[in-house]
Amino acid sequence: VCIxxxxxxxxxxxxxxxxxxxxxxxxxxxxxxxxxxxxSPVSCGQIVQFKLSDIGEGITEVTVKExxxxxxxSVSQFDSICxxxxxxxxxxxxxxxxxxxxxxxxxxxxxxFVGKPLVDIEIDPSKGVSPEEDVVETPPMSHEEHTHxxxxxxxxxxxxxxxxxxxxxxxKLSEVVGTGKDNRILKEDILNYLAKQTGAILPPSPKAEIVxxxxxxxxxxAAPKDRxxxxxVPVSRPIAFSGKDRTEPVTGFQKAMVKTxxxxxxxxxxxxxxxxxxxxxxxxxxxxKPVAEIRGVKLSFMPFFIKAASLGLLQYxxxxxxxxxxxxxxxxxxxxxxxxxxxxxxGLIVPNVKNVxxxxxxxxxxxxxxxxxxxxxxxxxxxxxxxxxxxxSNIGTIGGTYAKPVILPPEVAIGALGKIQVLPRFNGRxxxxxxxxxxxxxxxxxxxxxxxxMARFSNLWKSYLENPASMLLDLK
Amino acid sequence: xxxxxxxxxxWLSCVLRTPKACFWSTAGGGLIIQSVSNDVxxxxxxxxxxxxxxxLEKQQILFLWRNSPAVVIGRHQNPWxxxxxxxxxxKNIKLARRxxxxxxVYHDLGNVNLTFFTTRKKYERMGNLKLVVKALKALRPQLxxxxxxxxxxxxxxxxxxxxxxxxxxxxxxxxxxxxxxxxDKFVLSSVLKSPYKGLKxxxxxxxxxxxxNLFEEDASLTSEIIxxxxxxxYAVQHQIDHHITLINPADETLLPGISNKTKELQTWEWVxxxxxxxxxxxxLNMAYKDSVLDVKVNMDVKHGRIEACNIDLPEQWLPxxxxxxxxxxxxxxxxxPNEITMLVTTLLKVCPQDxxxxxxxxxxxxxxxxxx
Numbered sequence: 001v002c003i004x005x006x007x008x009x010x011x012x013x014x015x016x017x018x019x020x021x022x023x024x025x026x027x028x029x030x031x032x033x034x035x036x037x038x039x040s041p042v043s044c045g046q047i048v049q050f051k052l053s054d055i056g057e058g059i060t061e062v063t064v065k066e067x068x069x070x071x072x073x074s075v076s077q078f079d080s081i082c083x084x085x086x087x088x089x090x091x092x093x094x095x096x097x098x099x100x101x102x103x104x105x106x107x108x109x110x111x112x113f114v115g116k117p118l119v120d121i122e123i124d125p126s127k128g129v130s131p132e133e134d135v136v137e138t139p140p141m142s143h144e145e146h147t148h149x150x151x152x153x154x155x156x157x158x159x160x161x162x163x164x165x166x167x168x169x170x171x172k173l174s175e176v177v178g179t180g181k182d183n184r185i186l187k188e189d190i191l192n193y194l195a196k197q198t199g200a201i202l203p204p205s206p207k208a209e210i211v212x213x214x215x216x217x218x219x220x221x222a223a224p225k226d227r228x229x230x231x232x233v234p235v236s237r238p239i240a241f242s243g244k245d246r247t248e249p250v251t252g253f254q255k256a257m258v259k260t261x262x263x264x265x266x267x268x269x270x271x272x273x274x275x276x277x278x279x280x281x282x283x284x285x286x287x288x289k290p291v292a293e294i295r296g297v298k299l300s301f302m303p304f305f306i307k308a309a310s311l312g313l314l315q316y317x318x319x320x321x322x323x324x325x326x327x328x329x330x331x332x333x334x335x336x337x338x339x340x341x342x343x344x345x346x347g348l349i350v351p352n353v354k355n356v357x358x359x360x361x362x363x364x365x366x367x368x369x370x371x372x373x374x375x376x377x378x379x380x381x382x383x384x385x386x387x388x389x390x391x392x393s394n395i396g397t398i399g400g401t402y403a404k405p406v407i408l409p410p411e412v413a414i415g416a417l418g419k420i421q422v423l424p425r426f427n428g429r430x431x432x433x434x435x436x437x438x439x440x441x442x443x444x445x446x447x448x449x450x451x452x453x454m455a456r457f458s459n460l461w462k463s464y465l466e467n468p469a470s471m472l473l474d475l476k
Numbered sequence: 477x478x479x480x481x482x483x484x485x486x487w488l489s490c491v492l493r494t495p496k497a498c499f500w501s502t503a504g505g506g507l508i509i510q511s512v513s514n515d516v517x518x519x520x521x522x523x524x525x526x527x528x529x530x531x532l533e534k535q536q537i538l539f540l541w542r543n544s545p546a547v548v549i550g551r552h553q554n555p556w557x558x559x560x561x562x563x564x565x566x567k568n569i570k571l572a573r574r575x576x577x578x579x580x581v582y583h584d585l586g587n588v589n590l591t592f593f594t595t596r597k598k599y600e601r602m603g604n605l606k607l608v609v610k611a612l613k614a615l616r617p618q619l620x621x622x623x624x625x626x627x628x629x630x631x632x633x634x635x636x637x638x639x640x641x642x643x644x645x646x647x648x649x650x651x652x653x654x655x656x657x658x659x660d661k662f663v664l665s666s667v668l669k670s671p672y673k674g675l676k677x678x679x680x681x682x683x684x685x686x687x688x689n690l691f692e693e694d695a696s697l698t699s700e701i702i703x704x705x706x707x708x709x710y711a712v713q714h715q716i717d718h719h720i721t722l723i724n725p726a727d728e729t730l731l732p733g734i735s736n737k738t739k740e741l742q743t744w745e746w747v748x749x750x751x752x753x754x755x756x757x758x759x760l761n762m763a764y765k766d767s768v769l770d771v772k773v774n775m776d777v778k779h780g781r782i783e784a785c786n787i788d789l790p791e792q793w794l795p796x797x798x799x800x801x802x803x804x805x806x807x808x809x810x811x812x813p814n815e816i817t818m819l820v821t822t823l824l825k826v827c828p829q830d831x832x833x834x835x836x837x838x839x840x841x842x843x844x845x846x847x848x
Contacts (some may be wrong), residue, residue, distance in 0.1 A: 056599050065552045078646065088578035089642035092553040109678045167732055174736055252809030257821035263826045323828055349818055378814035379565055382838055385821035409825050
C-alpha cells in the first residue's frame with residue numbers, strides 16, 4: 001500500500017525510514033491511521049503537532065468555538081483551521097503548513113491552551129514549507145461533498161497571495177472559477193482567467209489544427225517562401241471546465257411545496273385563455289390613483305381584477321368550491337377568499353384577501369397593500385396564508401402573456417394574468433386603434449368544472465373589466 | 477478638522493499593490509477614516525475588508541462609524557438568547573453578526589463605533605481605551621470616566637458607556653468599541669431583552685449592564701464633537717495630521733470585493749446559521765375550546781436549522797399521519813418564523829378539509845412559530 005509513494009520519494013531508503021517513522025510517532029493514532037489507510041491514498045509524510053500560538057495580552061487559554069476543517073481534510077498554508085474565543089476577542093487560527101489534518105485535539109467549547117498542540121498535520125513530503133510561495137492543493141480526500149453545511153459563511157475563498165494577484169490584475173474573484181477544495185480559487189485559476197481574457201488561447205475551431213512547435217530538423221529544409229507564410233500559431237489548449245455539481249437536501253418550505261404540487265398534478269386540469277381589452281380600465285385607474293393616494297393607498301389593477309372575479313363567482317359558485325379527497329362531496333365555499341400569488345425571496349407565497357364578496361375595490365386595495373408589505377418583509381401570518389378559495393396570479397408583472405397555471409389544492413380554479421401590452425385592434429367602425437391588451441389563462445378542475453362554465457365565467461369577468469361601468473350595476 | 481475625499485488619496489493604491497513599500501512617508505504611521513454610510517452591514521464589511529487586505533505594518537488605522545438602528549451580536553452568540561427578535565422585526569431594526577467576539581450591543585445614530593486596526597503584534601486594547609478616555613477628559617475635564625479591567629468604560633463608576641470586542645487574524649487584528657453619546661435607551665433595553673424561554677446553549681452570553689449616555693451627563697456633547705475629539709487624540713498619539721478621510725463602503729473600485737462581503741454579512745446563513753448548537757425545551761400553553769393544553773416541545777437547532785423535534789400532544793389530537801408529516805417537515809427547516817409559516821400553511825393544503833382539524837393545526841403552528 002505504501003508503494004504508491006515510491007515515485008515521489010527519492011530513494012527507497014527514504015521511504016522506508018518515513019514509513020517506520022509514521023508508525024513510531026503515531027502509536028496512539030495507529031488505529032486511526034489504519035482506518036485512513038483503507039480509505040485514502042497513503043502518504044508517508046511527517047506528522048507535525050501544530051501548537052496554538054500566542055494570542056497576545058498574556059492570554060493563556062481560549063475556548064474553541066468552531067472548526068473549519070475536520071480530520072482527513074487537506075489544508076494549505078494560511079487556510080483557516082478554527083475560530084477560538086478569549087475574553088471578547090475572536091481569533092482565527094490559520095495553518096502554518098500544507099498537509100492533511102490527522103487529529104483535532106479539542107472539541108467545540110473545550111478550553112485550548114496556548115503553546116499546546118491544537119491539531120496534528122501530516123505534511124506532504126513532496127512539498128517544502130515555504131512561507132512566501134503560493135501553494136498548489138493536494139487532491140481532497142473526502143469522497144462526498146459535505147460542503148454545503150460546513151462552508152456556509154466560510155471566509156476563505158483564496159489565500160492572501162492569490163487575492164493580491166487578482167487585485168493587481170483587476171480581476172473580480174467572483175468571476176473566477178475556483179478549482180481548489182470547496183471551490184477555493186488557486187493561483188492557476190487566476191492565470192487561466194487572465195489567459196482567457198487576453199486571448200492567448202484560441203477557441204477550438206473546425207479548421208484549426210494543433211500545430212506542434214516545429215522541431216529544429218524540420219525547420220531547416222523549409223523554403224524561404226514557407227517561412228514567410230508560417231505565422232506562429234498558439235497551441236490551442238482545451239479549456240477545462242471545472243464547475244462542480246452541487247447537491248442540497250430539499251428541506252422546509254420546499255419540501256412542503258413538493259407535496260402540494262404533487263397533489264395538485266393529480267387534479268385533471270383543463271385550460272381556457274382569452275384576451276381582455278383594458279383600455280377603459282387603464283383610464284379609470286389613472287383617474288382613481290390620486291384619490292387612493294390621498295387616502296394613503298397604492299392602487300394597482302389587482303383590486304379590480306379581484307372584485308370582478310368575486311362578482312363572477314357569485315354567478316358561478318362552482319369555481320369557488322372544494323372537492324374532498326374521495327371526490328364524494330363538493331363544498332361550495334361561502335366566502336370568496338381570493339389568493340394573490342406573490343414572488344418573494346423565499347419563493348412563491350399566496351396570501352389571500354378574505355371575504356372579497358363584501359369588500360369594495362378600495363378595501364381590497366388596502367388589504368393588498370398590507371399583504372404586500374408583510375410579504376416582502378417576510379412577516380405574513382398563518383391566517384393570511386390559509387383559507388384561500390380561488391387564486392389569481394399576476395405573472396404579467398414579471399412578464400409573459402399566456403401561462404398554464406397549476407391549481408392550488410384544495411381549490412378548483414386559478415387564473416394567470418399576462419402583461420398588459422399596447423396592441424393594434426379594430427373597433428366597431430373597422431378602424432385601427434391603440435388597445436391595452438392583457439391575456440388571461442384559466443385552469444380548472446375538470447372533475448367538477450366543465451369548459452362551458454369556465455368560458456362563461458371568463459366572459460363575465462372580461463365584460464366587467466372591459467366595461468368597468470357595468471361593474472357598478474352588479475356591485476354588492 | 478479637514479475632511480478629504482477618498483478618491484484624491486493615492487495611498488490606497490500604493491498600500492494594496494506594493495505592500496512592502498509605502499508611498500506615505502509620514503513619521504507617525506496612522507490614518508483616520510470615517511464611513512459615510514449608516515448601514516451596519518456595509519460598515520462591518522469595511523472592517524472585514526481592511527482586516528483582509530491592508531498592510532498595517534507601516535500605519536495603523538482608526539475607523540469611525542455610526543449605524544442606523546441595529547442590534548449587533550458577537551461572533552459566537554445566539555440571537556434568540558440575546559434579543560427580542562419579534563420586536564426587531566416589528567420595528568424594522570436590523571440584526572447583524574459581527575466577526576469579533578464579545579456580547580450584544582444596540583446601535584443607533586446616538587452611538588459611535590471606533591475600530592482600531594493594528595498588526596497582530598501591536599494588538600493592545602487597554603491602550604486604545606485609555607486613548608478614548610483621555611480624549612473625553614480633554615474635552616470635558618469634569619467627566620468621571622475610566623476603563624475597567626473587563627475593557628468597559630464606565631461613567632461615574634456606575635454606568636457602562638462603552639463595550640469592547642476584538643478580532644485577531646494571522647497578521648492583523650482589530651479592536652472595536654462602542655460609545656454611548658445619545659442613543660435611545662428605551663429601545664435599547666426593550667430590544668436587548670429576550671422573550672424566548674427554555675433555550676439551552678453554550679453560546680457566549682452577554683453581561684447586562686446599566687447604561688447612560690454622555691449626553692445625559694453633559695448636554696453640550698454630541699456624537700460629532702466626541703468623534704472629533706477622539707480623532708484628535710489619535711492624531712496626536714500617532715503623530716499625524718488631524719484630518720479624517722471619508723470612505724464610502726459602497727465603492728467597489730476603491731474597495732474591491734466589498735459588495736460580496738456586505739452581501740455575505742446579510743445572509744441568513746451568517747446571521748442565524750452561525751449560531752452554535754442549542755436546544756429549546758419549553759411548554760406551550762394552548763387555549764383550546766374550554767380548556768388549556770400544556771404541550772411540551774423539545775427541539776435541537778444546529779446551524780440555525782431544526783435538527784430534532786418532539787411535540788408532546790395529547791393522543792389523537794392531531795391525526796398521527798399529519799403529526800408525523802409536520803415533524804418530518806420541520807426537521808431540516810430553518811428555525812425561522814417566516815419559513816415555518818410558509819411550510820405549515822402549504823402543508824395544510826393537502827390536509828383533509830375539516831374545520832376542526834384546521835383550527836387545531838393553526839393553533840399548534842402559531843404557538844410553535846412564536847418560539848422563533
